[in-house]
Amino acid sequence: KQEVTQIPAALSVPEGENLVLNCSFTDSAIYNLQWFRQDPGKGLTSLLLIQSSQREQTSGRLNASLDKSSGRSTLYIAASQPGDSATYLCAVSGNQFYFGTGTSLTVIP
Amino acid sequence: GAVVSQHPSWVICKSGTSVKIECRSLDFQATTMFWYRQFPKQSLMLMATSNEGSKATYEQGVEKDKFLINHASLTLSTLTVTSAHPEDSSFYICSASWGGNTDTQYFGPGTRLTVL
Numbered sequence: 001k002q003e004v005t006q007i008p009a010a011l012s013v014p015e016g017e018n019l020v021l022n023c024s025f026t027d028s029a030i031y032n033l034q035w036f037r038q039d040p041g042k043g044l045t046s047l048l049l050i051q052s053s054q055r056e057q058t059s060g061r062l063n064a065s066l067d068k069s070s071g072r073s074t075l076y077i078a079a080s081q082p083g084d085s086a087t088y089l090c091a092v093s094g095n096q097f098y099f100g101t102g103t104s105l106t107v108i109p
Numbered sequence: 110g111a112v113v114s115q116h117p118s119w120v121i122c123k124s125g126t127s128v129k130i131e132c133r134s135l136d137f138q139a140t141t142m143f144w145y146r147q148f149p150k151q152s153l154m155l156m157a158t159s160n161e162g163s164k165a166t167y168e169q170g171v172e173k174d175k176f177l178i179n180h181a182s183l184t185l186s187t188l189t190v191t192s193a194h195p196e197d198s199s200f201y202i203c204s205a206s207w208g209g210n211t212d213t214q215y216f217g218p219g220t221r222l223t224v225l
Contacts, residue, residue: 034153042158043145043204044143044145044155051150093153097218097219099216102213
């Protein structure tokens with residue numbers, strides 16, 4: 001069974017810092033990997049989608065990479081802002097979705 | 110851990126029929142449930158948020174009269190796709206949260222809908 005792990009579970013950084021969130025998965029037979037943002041009490045917001053044939057995707061200050069062979073993905077956030085504070089989830093899609101446990105990010109003004 | 114189930118796991122229906130998908134929180138009371146869908150090769154997107162006992166809040170572009178959501182109890186929410194069309198074929202997934210001091214969402218395994 002696919003297992004998805006995110007490290008760290010929580011992260012606190014001062015505003016302006018660049019940061020990296022990590023996601024690892026045990027079964028490389030995936031269709032795609034997605035990164036989401038979750039704000040308190042809200043549904044997930046899709047940030048980036050990486051198809052299994054791709055290695056990275058970029059959107060604004062966000063860059064996500066995918067290394068299927070090693071079962072890893074990273075989400076890089078440049079020049080962090082207080083508004084980036086949220087929980088970040090990764091999910092891999094095979095026959096069903098498998099979500100990671102999330103990283104709670106706090107950006108301190 | 111908190112478990113969320115969905116039924117059915119997959120369904121094939123004819124165009125014009127209605128399909129109901131159930132989402133249940135098995136071992137906790139879910140004050141809030143979310144419904145998502147994913148079209149092939151696209152991102153998982155939020156469709157609506159439902160709170161027990163009140164009307165669902167739909168995301169922009171999601172037709173509330175087509176995708177009927179009922180959250181009548183703290184352990185069950187249903188999504189009914191009415192008058193289904195082939196373009197409604199998608200993967201539908203729900204999540205449940207018990208609110209309070211935690212906003213952790215627990216996800217169901219998803220339902221794959223194919224409309225012929």
